[in-house]
Amino acid sequence: VVQKNSSEFSRIAGIARLLDQGRGRGVIVGIGDDAAVLRAQPGRLVWTTDSSVQDVHFRCDILSMQDIGWRSYHAAVSDIAAMGAKALAALSALELPVALPDRSVYAIVEGQASAAKWLKCPLVGGNLSRADKIAINTSVLGCVDAPILRSKAQVGDELWLIGPVGMAAAGLGCLLREGPRLRGHAVECCVEAFRRPMALLRQGKGLVGRANSAIDISDGLAGDAAHIAESSRVAVELDERQLSASLPDELLTVAKKLRRTALSFALYGGEDYSLLATGPKVKRPRGAVCIGRIIKGKGVWLVRSDGAREALGRGFEHFGN
Amino acid sequence: VVQKNSSEFSRIAGIARLLDQGRGRGVIVGIGDDAAVLRAQPGRLVWTTDSSVQDVHFRCDILSMQDIGWRSYHAAVSDIAAMGAKALAALSALELPVALPDRSVYAIVEGQASAAKWLKCPLVGGNLSRADKIAINTSVLGCVDAPILRSKAQVGDELWLIGPVGMAAAGLGCLLREGPRLRGHAVECCVEAFRRPMALLRQGKGLVGRANSAIDISDGLAGDAAHIAESSRVAVELDERQLSASLPDELLTVAKKLRRTALSFALYGGEDYSLLATGPKVKRPRGAVCIGRIIKGKGVWLVRSDGAREALGRGFEHFGN
Numbered sequence: 001v002v003q004k005n006s007s008e009f010s011r012i013a014g015i016a017r018l019l020d021q022g023r024g025r026g027v028i029v030g031i032g033d034d035a036a037v038l039r040a041q042p043g044r045l046v047w048t049t050d051s052s053v054q055d056v057h058f059r060c061d062i063l064s065m066q067d068i069g070w071r072s073y074h075a076a077v078s079d080i081a082a083m084g085a086k087a088l089a090a091l092s093a094l095e096l097p098v099a100l101p102d103r104s105v106y107a108i109v110e111g112q113a114s115a116a117k118w119l120k121c122p123l124v125g126g127n128l129s130r131a132d133k134i135a136i137n138t139s140v141l142g143c144v145d146a147p148i149l150r151s152k153a154q155v156g157d158e159l160w161l162i163g164p165v166g167m168a169a170a171g172l173g174c175l176l177r178e179g180p181r182l183r184g185h186a187v188e189c190c191v192e193a194f195r196r197p198m199a200l201l202r203q204g205k206g207l208v209g210r211a212n213s214a215i216d217i218s219d220g221l222a223g224d225a226a227h228i229a230e231s232s233r234v235a236v237e238l239d240e241r242q243l244s245a246s247l248p249d250e251l252l253t254v255a256k257k258l259r260r261t262a263l264s265f266a267l268y269g270g271e272d273y274s275l276l277a278t279g280p281k282v283k284r285p286r287g288a289v290c291i292g293r294i295i296k297g298k299g300v301w302l303v304r305s306d307g308a309r310e311a312l313g314r315g316f317e318h319f320g321n
Numbered sequence: 322v323v324q325k326n327s328s329e330f331s332r333i334a335g336i337a338r339l340l341d342q343g344r345g346r347g348v349i350v351g352i353g354d355d356a357a358v359l360r361a362q363p364g365r366l367v368w369t370t371d372s373s374v375q376d377v378h379f380r381c382d383i384l385s386m387q388d389i390g391w392r393s394y395h396a397a398v399s400d401i402a403a404m405g406a407k408a409l410a411a412l413s414a415l416e417l418p419v420a421l422p423d424r425s426v427y428a429i430v431e432g433q434a435s436a437a438k439w440l441k442c443p444l445v446g447g448n449l450s451r452a453d454k455i456a457i458n459t460s461v462l463g464c465v466d467a468p469i470l471r472s473k474a475q476v477g478d479e480l481w482l483i484g485p486v487g488m489a490a491a492g493l494g495c496l497l498r499e500g501p502r503l504r505g506h507a508v509e510c511c512v513e514a515f516r517r518p519m520a521l522l523r524q525g526k527g528l529v530g531r532a533n534s535a536i537d538i539s540d541g542l543a544g545d546a547a548h549i550a551e552s553s554r555v556a557v558e559l560d561e562r563q564l565s566a567s568l569p570d571e572l573l574t575v576a577k578k579l580r581r582t583a584l585s586f587a588l589y590g591g592e593d594y595s596l597l598a599t600g601p602k603v604k605r606p607r608g609a610v611c612i613g614r615i616i617k618g619k620g621v622w623l624v625r626s627d628g629a630r631e632a633l634g635r636g637f638e639h640f641g642n
Contacts (some may be wrong), residue, residue: 034400035369048356049412079355091370139460247454
């Protein structure tokens with residue numbers, strides 16, 4: 001017996017219930033009209049959109065539907081965190097295969113709803129569409145008096161890491177590894193970092209008035225450092241010793257189990273959604289670790305422990321050949 | 322020889338050039354940072370997202386890539402028009418098959434760029450992702466002091482149609498018809514309505530202070546009238562005589578060629594993105610045609626020319642069985 005799905009309209013009603021109709025601070029009309037209506041905000045509006053596509057950004061065999069909803073939401077809100085802004089609300093356009101049962105759809109929305117609650121950023125509307133594969137497109141609106149841009153890094157700035165890097169990629173490595181499943185606390189930590197990343201809104205706001213530039217680390221440290229370098233027309237120098245010292249023990253443990261270096265996960269593993277920022281030493285906020293500096297020039301450089309300098313390639317590209 | 326695509330980063334640069342980096346009134350940072358930055362606006366923010374998915378919302382064999390970009394943009398902005406709002410800016414998350422050549426990607430963006438220019442609603446950022454099929458997710462932000470909701474229709478209101486209905490569906494019928502291609506002015510008009518719909522921003526703004534409720538017609542007149550009825554807890558009565566009198570000659574001509582009734586295209590054909598509104602007779606704006614009224618009750622009713630009343634079914638549903 002093929003389970004019948006509810007119609008589009010009753011599905012929207014079910015989704016709206018899970019999301020408390022999109023209610024929240026500053027929300028005048030949530031789910032159910034042509035558009036959501038929000039109270040206007042002072043300062044600047046910051047606004048982003050992010051896609052999470054099945055078999056590109058996630059696989060359904062290693063993540064629960066709730067994880068998929070949670071991750072997509074945090075990934076999108078993370079761009080708002082990187083601007084130093086407050087997240088006001090989000091919209092979600094879901095693409096859903098016809099065969100996807102109601103319980104899976106609602107589980108995705110439950111993951112989004114938990115993330116919305118955690119981040120105090122209500123999901124106020126969206127769109128449903130058929131498609132061959134699941135895709136979640138999340139648009140997030142935020143506000144801040146003076147957004148932090150990726151293009152304002154200054155020569156002489158320190159390079160700050162806020163939050164862990166490489167953990168999510170190591171967690172993914174554990175999940176994809178053939179053979180018996182790896183176990184232990186360190187593995188659980190990395191898998192959790194992959195399944196349940198966190199947008200660092202509070203830490204992002206803490207950068208305002210301190211950082212000259214910031215970006216969230218979605219493509220990997222090397223790739224996102226390259227974005228700062230290119231936008232700001234400077235070079236980024238990563239200090240291997242400082243970076244290595246900042247890596248969590250759990251990452252070192254898991255990297256060893258996977259026969260990879262922790263540094264490679266840190267440099268090229270994406271999807272931790274930690275923040276990378278630059279600013280003067282005297283303004284370094286608590287919780288930020290200095291892992292390098294901004295110098296004149298181009299590109300991203302790794303200064304090895306022995307003093308050797310090495311140009312770094314970029315992280316993940318979607319259409320590279 | 323397989324044409325190599327440019328990398329994600331050079332593609333973004335090419336797209337940004339086509340969109341003049343997302344510049345526009347009120348845009349402080351366009352394309353290129355984690356998020357776009359906009360000047361804050363007074364009044365209310367209205368905010369929507371809409372998806373246009375290959376083989377669900379469009380087929381590449383009957384539309385050009387430019388058409389696909391244009392249509393997706395107008396469809397999304399149309400929700401802002403239906404709130405009576407000004408469109409401030411849009412974001413676009415593109416899902417693109419790896420095999421889709423650069424020229425097709427740029428053609429989609431050209432269509433979006435033309436629409437953005439036409440609507441004075443700049444495309445200020447977005448996201449690129451791989452996917453199996455093309456999908457365009459457009460999020461649009463607008464502002465207005467007092468948005469018009471679909472939930473405020475009042476018993477006694479007239480039902481107003483602003484813009485044509487059924488033309489786009491008739492145009493699609495012409496394009497999908499087997500046998501020799503239909504020709505003539507009426508056919509061209511309908512095909513153009515399908516290929517190049519228009520979001521009625523000006524007309525939407527003209528409803529402010531006049532209409533009690535409004536919606537854009539994306540699912541078909543019957544389906545969108547049902548949304549007003551349900552949200553406002555009223556019944557909508559469509560007057561066949563008034564509706565038929567309002568239908569353009571071109572629709573009558575094409576319906577005849579396709580051996581369908583013009584009324585069926587008008588009631589069930591979507592994607593014209595005209596506006597349906599309700600309000601008191603004395604406030605009916607110029608350009609709005611009265612095609613029925615709001616009464617107590619539930620659902621959507623068609624009053625036939627002979628006075629018979631008939632309950633109408635809904636339009637297109639995405640997940641119906």
